[in-house]
Amino acid sequence: xxxxxxxxxxxxxxxxxxxxxxxxxxxxxxxxxxxxxxxxxxxxxxxxxxxxxxxxxxxxxxxxxxxxxxxxxxxxxxxxxxxxxxxxxxxxxxxxxxxxxxxxxxxxxxxxxxxxxxxxxxxxxxxxxxxxxxxxxxxxxxxxxxxxxxxxxxxxxxxxxxxxxxxxxxxxxxxxxxxxxxxxxxxxxxxxxxxxxxxxxxxxxxxxxxxxxxxxxxxxxxxxxxxxxxxxxxxxxxxxxxxxxxxxxxxxxxxxxxxxxxxxxxxxxxxxxxxxxxxxxxxxxxxxxxxxxxxxxxxxxxxxxxxxxxxxxxxxxxxxxxxxxxxxxxxxxxxxxxxxxxxxxxxxxxxxxxxxxxxxxxxxxxxxxxxxxxxxxxxxxxxxxxxxxxxxxxxxxxxxxxx
Amino acid sequence: xxxxxxxxxxxxxxxxxxxxxxxxxxxxxxxxxxxxxxxxxxxxxxxxxxxxxxxxxxxxxxxxxxxxxxxxxxxxxxxxxxxxxxxxxxxxxxxxxxxxxxxxxxxxxxxxxxxxxxxxxxxxxxxxxxxxxxxxxxxxxxxxxxxxxxxxxxxxxxxxxxxxxxxxxxxxxxxxxxxxxxxxxxxxxxxxxxxxxxxxxxxxxxxxxxxxxxxxxxxxxxxxxxxxxxxxxxxxxxxxxxxxxxxxxxxxxxxxxxxxxxxxxxxxxxxxxxxxxxxxxxxxxxxxxxxxxxxxxxxxxxxxxxxxxxxxxxxxxxxxxxxxxxxxxxxxxxxxxxxxxxxxxxxxxxxxxxxxxxxxxxxxxxxxxxxxxxxxxxxxxxxxxxxxxxxxxxxxxxxxxxxxxxxxxxxxxxxxxxxxxxxxxxxxxxxxxxxxxxxxxxxxxxxxxxxxxxxxx
Ligand SMILES: Cc1cc2nc3c(=O)[nH]c(=O)nc-3n(C[C@H](O)[C@H](O)[C@H](O)COP(=O)(O)OP(=O)(O)OC[C@H]3O[C@@H](n4cnc5c(N)ncnc54)[C@H](O)[C@@H]3O)c2cc1C
Ligand code: SF4
Ligand code: SF4
Numbered sequence: 001x002x003x004x005x006x007x008x009x010x011x012x013x014x015x016x017x018x019x020x021x022x023x024x025x026x027x028x029x030x031x032x033x034x035x036x037x038x039x040x041x042x043x044x045x046x047x048x049x050x051x052x053x054x055x056x057x058x059x060x061x062x063x064x065x066x067x068x069x070x071x072x073x074x075x076x077x078x079x080x081x082x083x084x085x086x087x088x089x090x091x092x093x094x095x096x097x098x099x100x101x102x103x104x105x106x107x108x109x110x111x112x113x114x115x116x117x118x119x120x121x122x123x124x125x126x127x128x129x130x131x132x133x134x135x136x137x138x139x140x141x142x143x144x145x146x147x148x149x150x151x152x153x154x155x156x157x158x159x160x161x162x163x164x165x166x167x168x169x170x171x172x173x174x175x176x177x178x179x180x181x182x183x184x185x186x187x188x189x190x191x192x193x194x195x196x197x198x199x200x201x202x203x204x205x206x207x208x209x210x211x212x213x214x215x216x217x218x219x220x221x222x223x224x225x226x227x228x229x230x231x232x233x234x235x236x237x238x239x240x241x242x243x244x245x246x247x248x249x250x251x252x253x254x255x256x257x258x259x260x261x262x263x264x265x266x267x268x269x270x271x272x273x274x275x276x277x278x279x280x281x282x283x284x285x286x287x288x289x290x291x292x293x294x295x296x297x298x299x300x301x302x303x304x305x306x307x308x309x310x311x312x313x314x315x316x317x318x319x320x321x322x323x324x325x326x327x328x329x330x331x332x333x334x335x336x337x338x339x340x341x342x343x344x345x346x347x348x349x350x351x352x353x354x355x356x357x358x359x360x361x362x363x364x365x366x367x368x369x370x371x372x373x374x375x376x377x378x379x380x381x382x383x384x385x386x387x388x389x390x391x392x393x394x395x396x397x398x399x400x401x402x403x
Numbered sequence: 404x405x406x407x408x409x410x411x412x413x414x415x416x417x418x419x420x421x422x423x424x425x426x427x428x429x430x431x432x433x434x435x436x437x438x439x440x441x442x443x444x445x446x447x448x449x450x451x452x453x454x455x456x457x458x459x460x461x462x463x464x465x466x467x468x469x470x471x472x473x474x475x476x477x478x479x480x481x482x483x484x485x486x487x488x489x490x491x492x493x494x495x496x497x498x499x500x501x502x503x504x505x506x507x508x509x510x511x512x513x514x515x516x517x518x519x520x521x522x523x524x525x526x527x528x529x530x531x532x533x534x535x536x537x538x539x540x541x542x543x544x545x546x547x548x549x550x551x552x553x554x555x556x557x558x559x560x561x562x563x564x565x566x567x568x569x570x571x572x573x574x575x576x577x578x579x580x581x582x583x584x585x586x587x588x589x590x591x592x593x594x595x596x597x598x599x600x601x602x603x604x605x606x607x608x609x610x611x612x613x614x615x616x617x618x619x620x621x622x623x624x625x626x627x628x629x630x631x632x633x634x635x636x637x638x639x640x641x642x643x644x645x646x647x648x649x650x651x652x653x654x655x656x657x658x659x660x661x662x663x664x665x666x667x668x669x670x671x672x673x674x675x676x677x678x679x680x681x682x683x684x685x686x687x688x689x690x691x692x693x694x695x696x697x698x699x700x701x702x703x704x705x706x707x708x709x710x711x712x713x714x715x716x717x718x719x720x721x722x723x724x725x726x727x728x729x730x731x732x733x734x735x736x737x738x739x740x741x742x743x744x745x746x747x748x749x750x751x752x753x754x755x756x757x758x759x760x761x762x763x764x765x766x767x768x769x770x771x772x773x774x775x776x777x778x779x780x781x782x783x784x785x786x787x788x789x790x791x792x793x794x795x796x797x798x799x800x801x802x803x804x805x806x807x808x809x810x811x812x813x814x815x816x817x818x819x820x821x822x823x824x825x826x827x828x829x830x831x832x833x834x835x836x837x838x839x840x841x842x843x844x845x846x847x848x849x850x851x852x853x854x855x856x857x858x859x860x
Contacts, residue, residue, distance in 0.1 A: 008737045008788070011436045012729075013476040017518075017539035026494040026514070027448070028475060029423065034431035041430050053427040071730020 061343030248311025513544025635677025
């Protein structure tokens with residue numbers, strides 16, 4: 001997203017047409033244009049801070065679709081984020097979200113919360129389970145924590161399988177590190193096959209997006225500084241992410257925060273230019289078809305995460321690979337690029353709205369008859385799989401696990 | 404502020420969920436795509452005609468101003484509640500009631516978005532021709548109230564040409580229906596023409612019967628470029644003058660093309676002073692013949708290149724570029740101002756010359772964009788509203804552009820409407836008696852002046 005501070009919102013309303021909350025609620029006060037106008041009114045002191053104002057600002061998936069379509073090039077993201085910080089300051093945060101931020105800000109706390117001895121538990125703290133029922137998703141459907149965090153299970157430096165074709169850094173993200181190690185193992189395996197030396201910087205930590213989305217900029221800042229430090233390595237050709245949200249953080253949000261947080265500009269720009277999602281990286285390497293293990297034909301469908309589309313601007317790469325793969329029969333769902341309603345923590349903050357979004361996704365995915373539903377984003381994955389029924393006989397995976 | 408007794412009566416009609424009264428909610432209904440804003444006292448989101456009728460009964464007995472709102476994309480401030488009171492927002496009254504392509508009509512509630520009508524008709528290979536640039540957002544109620552047009556209205560006509568019937572709640576709360584499911588219908592006054600384009604000042608539209616038409620067999624699209632803007636404009640008047648009827652004929656000048664190329668590299672010729680995007684549709688043979696005639700005309704006017712879209716994809720790209728024009732222009736400065744004056748096709752070359760001269764006189768940049776086939780000009784001026792001195796120049800330039808159009812037998816607005824933006828110009832095109840006649844109608848239908856007060860009548 002370009003940071004065109006200069007432009008004013010001309011209130012054309014075009015962003016309404018792509019906003020998932022507007023599409024479900026059909027209310028101006030659930031639209032990107034309204035959020036921007038309220039931010040302006042608030043800045044001009046024409047409306048006071050209130051719980052109601054906070055509610056309108058937060059009832060947003062931070063999906064970035066509004067910014068992607070805006071003819072004036074407004075950077076909704078940074079405006080929303082700043083406003084969220086103010087609203088959090090004025091009105092605090094729900095206990096549940098506070099504890100999530102607390103956990104993610106210092107990753108070892110996740111391990112503490114889960115208990116040292118028995119690591120294979122659910123990631124959600126108890127007070128979540130009782131109080132919120134986690135939106136529409138039965139708690140038993142949440143992913144279990146990995147037996148061991150991925151980064152503890154593999155060495156920091158991994159050699160390529162054949163002759164070395166360069167070094168890449170792998171930013172694993174919290175979800176892969178703690179809950180979806182299958183994605184991590186598959187990513188590492190492919191990178192090795194491609195001849196990459198893989199470095200998984202040990203010090204890396206949560207990208208900071210969950211804190212930023214909830215206006216906890218101070219907590220995010222510490223994480224950002226750590227990540228910049230350990231990702232600033234020369235001689236690496238790419239920084240691989242498997243999670244599009246982490247990817248957009250490194251690619252867009254760190255540069256957007258550069259001035260405010262006084263970050264090292266060169267380092268931030270360098271990282272930003274090297275970030276790429278694993279599927280696009282595979283596609284970029286010309287001989288990627290060697291990587292496909294042909295086996296039994298399997299019917300798959302796909303959900304395009306908003307942050308892959310709007311953040312990393314990589315809307316077609318995953319689908320391209322799925323189509324090329326001889327072992328997969330790819331059937332596109334009608335609404336492949338519609339938001340699933342997961343949106344970070346949106347799905348349990350606004351379950352009623354989220355439910356309507358995911359219902360259409362489920363209907364269209366079912367009608368493809370696929371056995372596996374692929375999606376690159378861990379939150380989408382939790383949301384989609386959590387809403388599928390037993391009888392659907394469909395599992396949700398990261399596309400890299402299917403190669 | 405509204406008396407709490409009245410508020411409670413209104414709440415009984417729509418329920419708590421669809422009544423908005425907190426300041427942070429009211430703000431969201433205080434603006435549209437025009438420059439001004441004004442706070443309503445209350446916002447209601449009705450979903451049935453009965454609700455609207457009950458609301459209007461209460462409002463008329465207490466003489467409370469009522470401003471209807473669709474998606475709030477009016478660029479003339481038509482949906483801004485300038486006299487406060489109640490905003491009736493129709494975004495949730497959005498059901499398609501009946502699709503009947505055998506009899507070629509569709510019945511919709513006012514909150515249905517234009518694009519959703521198109522999507523609903525597509526499986527039947529039908530479409531609804533009026534295609535305003537805002538069609539992905541704007542509601543049909545707003546389209547009707549503004550008599551919206553778009554590129555393909557050159558051949559197919561505007562919203563008013565597609566209204567077969569309507570259900571309207573009057574200021575008194577009484578519900579009237581007129582028209583029918585028939586294309587031919589001379590039963591009584593053709594009242595759709597009265598309400599269509601009335602900008603919500605005469606009644607609240609609660610249901611519309613629209614005429615729909617089959618999708619054409621073939622569509623051909625070309626992009627033509629010229630070294631001279633005058634040649635470009637003259638091609639347009641020549642094509643129209645020769646009795647050819649393209650679906651659309653969009654004119655873009657050099658500045659506009661370059662702004663598009665800067666943002667999306669589509670290979671548009673940057674050197675060309677003027678470009679025309681021309682589309683023809685119909686039966687294959689006829690289409691080819693007409694296109695041949697078009698090509699003759701542009702060649703006679705020194706066209707430098709003619710590129711035909713080879714596939715649907717290429718065609719979409721050309722249109723995508725055209726649609727992006729407003730947006731890419733908006734990026735040139737903090738604010739953008741766009742005009743909507745319209746002149747007879749033969750006057751297009753002089754209108755363009757005058758526009759360019761006016762902008763030069765005031766030291767402003769101007770991009771010329773036009774639904775040229777029907778003379779509907781959209782000159783765009785990028786500027787900074789917070790720069791007072793520049794803003795004054797912009798205002799003066801627009802005044803002169805309007806005067807220039809009028810001097811060429813043109814009119815104030817082709818499709819964007821009068822609203823708050825152009826009331827002061829009305830005397831330029833209407834004499835006193837004509838303006839008074841509109842007030843007579845207004846008084847007869849809305850004696851207390853509660854419907855969208857403060858606008859052009
Ligand atoms: C980017 C952009 C491009 C545009 N392109 C075009 C174009 O190509 N052609 C064109 O004609 N216009 C265009 N417009 C202008 C605008 O989109 C149209 O006027 C549109 O018809 C407004 O629809 P809306 O639903 O947003 O109505 P609103 O803006 O909400 O309301 C417009 C008027 O309709 C009245 N109204 C709304 N609903 C009802 C109802 N149910 N009963 C009675 N009155 C009602 C309102 O009171 C108001 O006076 C454009 C606007 C933008 C921002
Ligand atoms: S699309 Fe951009 S300019 Fe238009 S209303 Fe939305 S934010 Fe404003
Ligand atoms: S980020 Fe997504 S949900 Fe939020 S306002 Fe923009 S489009 Fe709507």
